Each structure stands twice: as C-alpha cells, then as structure tokens.
Amino acid sequence: MRARGVSATVGEPVTAISGATRVVGVIGSPVRHSLSPALHNAAFDAGGLDWRMLAFEVAPGDGAAAVAAMRTLGIAGLAVTMPHKADVAEAVDALDPAAAALRSVNTVVLHPDGSTFGASTDGDGFVDSLVAAGYAVGGRRVVVLGAGGAARSIVYSLGTAGAADVAVVNRTVGSAEECAALAAVGRVGTVADVADADLLVNTTPVGMGGSGELPVDVAVLRADLAVCDIVYHPLETPLLAAARELGARTIDGLGMLVHQAVHQQQLWTGSSPDPQTLRAAAESELTPRA
Numbered sequence: 001m002r003a004r005g006v007s008a009t010v011g012e013p014v015t016a017i018s019g020a021t022r023v024v025g026v027i028g029s030p031v032r033h034s035l036s037p038a039l040h041n042a043a044f045d046a047g048g049l050d051w052r053m054l055a056f057e058v059a060p061g062d063g064a065a066a067v068a069a070m071r072t073l074g075i076a077g078l079a080v081t082m083p084h085k086a087d088v089a090e091a092v093d094a095l096d097p098a099a100a101a102l103r104s105v106n107t108v109v110l111h112p113d114g115s116t117f118g119a120s121t122d123g124d125g126f127v128d129s130l131v132a133a134g135y136a137v138g139g140r141r142v143v144v145l146g147a148g149g150a151a152r153s154i155v156y157s158l159g160t161a162g163a164a165d166v167a168v169v170n171r172t173v174g175s176a177e178e179c180a181a182l183a184a185v186g187r188v189g190t191v192a193d194v195a196d197a198d199l200l201v202n203t204t205p206v207g208m209g210g211s212g213e214l215p216v217d218v219a220v221l222r223a224d225l226a227v228c229d230i231v232y233h234p235l236e237t238p239l240l241a242a243a244r245e246l247g248a249r250t251i252d253g254l255g256m257l258v259h260q261a262v263h264q265q266q267l268w269t270g271s272s273p274d275p276q277t278l279r280a281a282a283e284s285e286l287t288p289r290a
C-alpha cells in the first residue's frame, strides 16, 4: 500500500512514513555495513510498497529477544545475519525445510496470529542466481570450496535442485563431513575432484578485499568449468578473473545476495521484486567501498 498523501509514482522513493508503514528489520552484530536496507528499501520503493527496512544492532546472544520484540512491536519480518542465525532458528515457532535441516534462519515472518516462521533463503537464492545467469544445476557435478554457513546452505539447495554430485572441499575435514551430509549426493572431496566437475563454487573468504589470492591453483581451471564465487567484494575476485581469462562462464556473488533477498520479500510482502532493482541498489552501495 502506498503511503497516504504521497504522489510519487512507482519507482520513486516513498518518503512519508506513517502509522500504516510496515517495518522489517535486519539484525546482526556488527550490522552497520549490511547491504540489506539498501536492497530491500529499493525494492519497496520500486514496487510502491509502504514498507521500510531498518538495521538493528543486536548483541550476540540476544537473537531470541529480537524475535520476542518483533511480536511486541509488530515488526513484520526480520532478516537475520551473524551471529544470530542459529539462535533465531531455536526461537521461532516453525521452520521451513531448509532452515530445519540447517538449524539456521536468515528470514523471520511475523504472522497475523502472532506466530513466527523462520526460513533459510540463502541456498535457494544461490541456485536462483545460477538460473538467472542461464545455468541450471540439475545433473551437474559440483565442487564446493569451504564448509561454513554459506556452504551448508548451498550444498543443501544443490541437493534439492538435483545436482548429480556435490564434493565439499575444506581444510577442516570434520566440517566438510557435516556439510556434505546436507545433500544426498554430497561427499567430502579434494581439489582433484575439480578435474571432473562442471561447476566450482568458492564459499571461503579467500580473494576478499583485494588480497589477490585464489582459493585453488589456477591450473585446475578450464574453459568448460563454470565458476561461481560468493565473495562480492571485489565483484570480480581473482578466481573469477582467472576463469574469465580462460573463457569460462563466471557468476559473481551479488546474485546470491540479490536472489536470497527476493525470496525474503516474497515471504514478507507476498510480492516479487525485480532482481535488477536489488542488484542496482547493491552495486551503488558497493561502488564507494571499492
């Protein structure tokens, strides 16, 4: 619903916040560098929705209190970032299948009856970002580098999206085992598995912030190996640059951020924003940081 008394057309900012404005929040610690408010508010504006997202710094350990506060204050939804994803999974009333498997929530919806629903949209956002780039994961052999929270979401969704094989490569083998177990086709792998893979996904922070490092030796890359890096700062990581120079298909990390946020908006508002709106907002936020 458009704010009363505002004559802006669709796509222009809805500036008037009224008593009817719906509020969602992003909780995290630290939260001030979160891109979520920029992405979500751009989508609310473009859709003419009288909704706003604000960032809330929530101290470690206070994730359950934030869920209780959303009930008290009528906050319609939360985006959840580190370090609250596991605590919030315990605090909500119901979970979607991904959040239940991962014991991790990145999205909370407050239903009209006061109950809370937790979802994990990261993995499906990752798969959607590949689809949007023209790459279907069904039947693919995939190597995932890293076994942290992002890798766990990705491996789970690669499994549900029909990947043929998912090899998890991580320096800590115990984490790789737990991560691989999230997909029926998951297994612990080594870098040697890249030779038979269709898709390589980096979920480690290697290459972030201009370090110039690659998470694997450039020699394992091939023109027919698609490469995705979920690191988006820089947008073209050294891994993606090396793959592009070989003529390989590359998919950057903003797609996952954008498409998981599209899922969040669908859960909160019931409408689907244009991913390009969110991507443009993310890019303009990131430009000053480059």
Ligand code: ATR
Residues within 6 Å of the ligand: 145, 146, 147, 148, 149, 150, 151, 170, 171, 172, 175, 203, 204, 205, 206
């Ligand atoms: P996220 O939530 O973004 O996935 P995370 O949970 O901290 O972040 O996971 C980071 C992953 O990158 C882990 O798998 C980590 O390996 P360990 O499980 O052995 O800690 C991996 N990682 C972090 N730094 C790395 C490095 N320098 N080289 C290789 N792997 C690294």
